[in-house]
Amino acid sequence: MSTARLTDGDETAVAALREVHERASTLGLADHAARALVNLATSLVQLAEYEAAAPAVEHALAYAAQEDLDGYVQYLLGVRAGVRLVRCDWAGALADADAALDRPVRAGVAVVPALLARGRIQAARGEREARVTLDEAARQAERTGEVQRVCPVAAARSEYFLLYGDARRAAEEARHGLDLAVRANHSVYIGELAYRLWRAGDAGLPGAGARPYQMMIDEDWAGAAAEWTRRGASYMRVEALAGGDQGAAAEALRVLDELGATRVAARLRAELRRRGFTQVPRGPRRTTAANPGGLTLRQAEVLALLAEGLSNAEIAGHLSLSVKTVDHHVSAVLDKLGVANRGQAVAAAHRLNLVRKPAK
DSSP states (O other), X not given: OHHXXXXXXXXXXXXXXXXXXXXXXXXXXXXXXXXXHHHHHHHHHHTTOHHHHHHHHHHHHHHHHHTTOHHHHHHHHHHHHHHHHHTTOHHHHHHHHHHHHTSSOOSSTTTHHHHHHHHHHHHXXXXXXXXXXXXXXXXXXXXXTOHHHHHHHHHHHHHHHHHTTOHHHHHHHHHHHHHHHHHHTOHHHHHHHHHHHHHTTOOOOTTOSOHHHHHHHTTOHHHHHHHHHHHTOHHHHHHHHXXXXXXXXXXXXXXXXXXXXXXXXXXXXXXXXXXXXSSOOOOOOSHHHHOTTOOOHHHHHHHHHHHTTOOHHHHHHHHTOOHHHHHHHHHHHHHHHTOSSHHHHHHHHHHTTOOOOOOO
């Protein structure tokens, strides 16, 4: 009941779910206590309130791990991957998605969020595996028939097909999810899918759906960017900036380049030229594509500093990043190089001739 109230916009349900958690925890009912935290975290994600969702997911994940509730841990790792994607921590998102998908359960609700996060990043970066990942996400989501599984996957697949030049298929995917979202009267999913449908060239549902999506449909790009900032949705803010004036679009390109989102950035550059913008910022050199380890520019910078013997804290200071972000980058480097520790990463980097001095 409290979860339904929260997704309907009743903020008092947050306190109610926290109270359920406390009572169940006091009574030693760990599963019930964890479920209350999971419901709180995922409801905030479904409302696209990522600023509030991020700490809620961390709390739920920590509690589930403490109580050895492996099913919840796997699911929440995928949920956190999605939150980190939206907040532009893609190294952390991929590390979480990998951790979730490496666990024993390989099907159903447990894997959908992780597949979704991985597939969206792969698509944005132009990786061949994106379609396979998103197809699998769709198969697993459709088996559940649940709005909170089917609709986000439909939106991601619509995003994918438009990014790869198939507007017809993008519209089909958006309509598929939109029908379910309308039946469930879920304003955020209605807004997201109506926006994806609009991007594919269809009028969609004018005036329907959550505010930031409707603002983008109305081409109030600055207003949408401000609203996404309030919600802690950095990547959606980038999408809003991309529709704005030349200065805003240049900022969007800077972030996309930093994320290694080469496919999205290339499409945006082409769109800006069609819109008649002059002095469209050039993309970075193809360092990531040419990198034998598949590292992004930022990951290559981190690896170069690892090779110099710097600690994560020292790397953070050198690159003006948080230590937590550097931790995620180091984890991603280890994963991509297929090694277990920093020493092995440095050895692999020298073997593959990956170490370059970081940009000043």
